[in-house]
Amino acid sequence: MPDDTSISSQSARFPQTRWSAIVAARSEDQAERKRAFESIAASYWKPVYKYIRLRWNRSTEDAKDLTQEFFSRLIEKGFLNSYDPAKARLRTFLRVCIDGLVQNEDKAARRLKRGGNAQILSLDFETAEGELRHLDPPAPGSLNDFFEQEWVRSLFGLAVDALRADCKSRGKSVHFRLFELYDLNDDSASHLTYDDLARQFDLAPTDVTNYLAFARREFRRIALEKLREMTASDDEFRREARSLFGFDPGDPA
Amino acid sequence: MNWLSDDALRRLRSAAVSPDLSGTRYRLLEFVARGGMGVVYLAEDSVLRRRVALKILDPVASSPGLAARLLREARILARLEHPGIVPVHDVGTLADGRVFYAMKFVEGHRLDRHLQQIPSVPERLRLFGKICEAVAFAHACGILHRDLKPENVMVGPFGEVLVMDWGLAKSLHPQPEDGDTLIDESPAPPSDDSFATPAPNTSDSSVHTAHGSILGTPGYMSPEQARGDVTHLDQRSDVFALGALLLYLLTGRPPAPPALQDRIPRPLVAMCRKAMAADPASRYPSASDLAADVARFLDSEPVSAYPEGLFGKAGRFISRHRIAFLLVLTFLVVRVLLLLVFRR
Numbered sequence: 001m002p003d004d005t006s007i008s009s010q011s012a013r014f015p016q017t018r019w020s021a022i023v024a025a026r027s028e029d030q031a032e033r034k035r036a037f038e039s040i041a042a043s044y045w046k047p048v049y050k051y052i053r054l055r056w057n058r059s060t061e062d063a064k065d066l067t068q069e070f071f072s073r074l075i076e077k078g079f080l081n082s083y084d085p086a087k088a089r090l091r092t093f094l095r096v097c098i099d100g101l102v103q104n105e106d107k108a109a110r111r112l113k114r115g116g117n118a119q120i121l122s123l124d125f126e127t128a129e130g131e132l133r134h135l136d137p138p139a140p141g142s143l144n145d146f147f148e149q150e151w152v153r154s155l156f157g158l159a160v161d162a163l164r165a166d167c168k169s170r171g172k173s174v175h176f177r178l179f180e181l182y183d184l185n186d187d188s189a190s191h192l193t194y195d196d197l198a199r200q201f202d203l204a205p206t207d208v209t210n211y212l213a214f215a216r217r218e219f220r221r222i223a224l225e226k227l228r229e230m231t232a233s234d235d236e237f238r239r240e241a242r243s244l245f246g247f248d249p250g251d252p253a
Numbered sequence: 254m255n256w257l258s259d260d261a262l263r264r265l266r267s268a269a270v271s272p273d274l275s276g277t278r279y280r281l282l283e284f285v286a287r288g289g290m291g292v293v294y295l296a297e298d299s300v301l302r303r304r305v306a307l308k309i310l311d312p313v314a315s316s317p318g319l320a321a322r323l324l325r326e327a328r329i330l331a332r333l334e335h336p337g338i339v340p341v342h343d344v345g346t347l348a349d350g351r352v353f354y355a356m357k358f359v360e361g362h363r364l365d366r367h368l369q370q371i372p373s374v375p376e377r378l379r380l381f382g383k384i385c386e387a388v389a390f391a392h393a394c395g396i397l398h399r400d401l402k403p404e405n406v407m408v409g410p411f412g413e414v415l416v417m418d419w420g421l422a423k424s425l426h427p428q429p430e431d432g433d434t435l436i437d438e439s440p441a442p443p444s445d446d447s448f449a450t451p452a453p454n455t456s457d458s459s460v461h462t463a464h465g466s467i468l469g470t471p472g473y474m475s476p477e478q479a480r481g482d483v484t485h486l487d488q489r490s491d492v493f494a495l496g497a498l499l500l501y502l503l504t505g506r507p508p509a510p511p512a513l514q515d516r517i518p519r520p521l522v523a524m525c526r527k528a529m530a531a532d533p534a535s536r537y538p539s540a541s542d543l544a545a546d547v548a549r550f551l552d553s554e555p556v557s558a559y560p561e562g563l564f565g566k567a568g569r570f571i572s573r574h575r576i577a578f579l580l581v582l583t584f585l586v587v588r589v590l591l592l593l594v595f596r597r
Contacts, residue, residue, distance in 0.1 A: 131256055153257050156265050160255065183268045186258045213275040217349050220269040245270045 022090065022232040025080045037075045039229050041121055042158060045071065046128045047150035048098060053132060055143045056102045064125050070101055071121055085236040095147055152244065159223040160184070166218065174201060178208060179215035272309045273349040279307060290319055290420055295358055305342060309353040320352040326420045327354035332394055337387025339415050359415055365403035368505055377502045378547050383414040385495060385544035392488040392540060395425040399486070401494035402473045403501055423486065472508045473497045476531050488540065489533040495543055496528025520550055523559035
């Protein structure tokens with residue numbers, strides 16, 4: 001049985017990364033600010049683009065332009081300086097900023113100002129557009145939920161990518177492959193059991209259990225690290241983590 | 254980046270929070286319930302080949318304070334070996350760092366969801382007596398439950414009754430390893446529902462707090478507990494909650510003054526009032542005393558909470574000897590009728 005000391009040390013298994021892109025975005029250090037905005041843009045550009053497309057019913061070209069404009073202002077105008085985590089969640093704040101931007105947009109002036117369709121970020125809009133085709137159009141009253149869900153999709157997508165790279169660099173590609181087949185596979189007709197995976201990879205079923213446990217543990221660690229980057233304080237991080245990993249009581253574990 | 258469907262997101266969420274049982278003797282079977290401090294899963298003990306409930310610290314709310322609280326709950330349960338209290342089998346730390354304990358998996362229903370299956374008042378009272386017995390045993394061991402309510406009572410398929418969720422329990426005689434001081438002063442988990450039991454528990458309304466604040470469930474909390482007067486709590490605080498529970502069993506509603514249409518026998522109303530008296534000194538001194546009054550009522554004997562008059566005594570006497578009374582009454586009526594017939 002563990003003693004109190006060993007139990008207290010368990011918190012070390014949870015993300016200890018204290019770097020916050022939200023805090024760093026206000027840094028005096030330009031390199032630090034750049035890193036912060038890259039991190040924020042990586043997590044949020046797809047939800048922002050999709051939100052503009054569906055909430056404001058903009059064409060792909062307009063939505064691309066407005067997405068670039070949004071992140072441009074985030075960087076240049078210091079949008080985030082007025083963000084207060086005690087008053088609203090970051091996503092709510094960003095959504096309000098997007099709405100304000102679109103409502104006040106002056107397309108011609110905007111293009112003129114930035115030199116006409118200037119690209120400040122290299123974003124794969126075609127992929128985002130392809131993803132939109134997978135989605136059912138959200139009801140007009142559920143666009144907030146839509147933005148939230150797209151943010152989760154973006155965050156988890158980044159975490160899966162990071163997990164893939166991490167497993168590869170550590171010689172654990174089989175761990176990731178099992179995770180991919182068991183937890184990411186959408187084809188319900190070919191959903192594999194642990195025994196199926198054990199046979200396919202010539203492993204013992206207990207190895208499949210352990211490999212999957214490793215991959216899930218690492219996925220959670222990475223996802224929480226990325227979430228911490230998007231929060232400004234421990235309290236906000238805990239609130240967001242609870243919200244992110246909240247699940248319906250009926251969900252199977 | 255690969256496209257992640259909504260189903261994949263749901264599976265990832267579940268996978269990320271599901272406990273890592275590698276290296277343990279347990280095999281995860283299914284999610285059971287979630288609370289502010291922990292999540293309860295059904296698992297199989299692969300060594301003993303039996304099903305157990307695992308209460309595992311919430312991965313998100315995890316903190317050293319909560320880990321200590323869960324461990325303390327397990328230690329308290331380990332001290333309470335009683336048929337009416339769920340037994341703990343094991344405690345430890347998972348590979349992912351989360352503290353857990355294993356307990357008996359109770360196959361039954363939460364009292365609040367099972368009450369309609371028990372229409373008879375005497376049956377409800379006998380069930381209540383079992384709850385009192387378990388709580389009285391805990392008091393004898395120096396443990397207060399502090400969150401007695403229907404959601405924390407399980408009724409098994411054979412009528413067995415188990416008092417669950419001792420996460421808010423307090424030791425009246427704290428031992429150093431209990432860490433009671435630490436627990437009472439530790440920050441509250443940011444939770445809308447405080448804990449889990451081995452029954453789906455989505456409407457939990459308990460309130461965890463730091464020392465000196467509210468701790469318990471509104472409606473079932475004694476006034477002193479509601480004031481956050483933690484240092485002056487004793488077993489009479491649990492007696493208050495038992496009184497509220499008795500009222501719930503009689504009315505089927507959360508504790509409130511009983512309405513006339515409830516047709517609750519006056520002695521039972523008096524027992525609820527006595528148990529729920531604002532002044533602890535006016536309550537039953539112990540859960541056993543309350544249980545004894547319930548037993549007396551069931552035996553049609555006078556109860557301590559209700560001094561009855563002549564009519565009351567006669568009514569109770571008749572009720573207690575109903576068959577004999579009916580036989581005598583029938584005999585007398587027949588005699589009178591025969592007398593009247595033969596006089597003509």
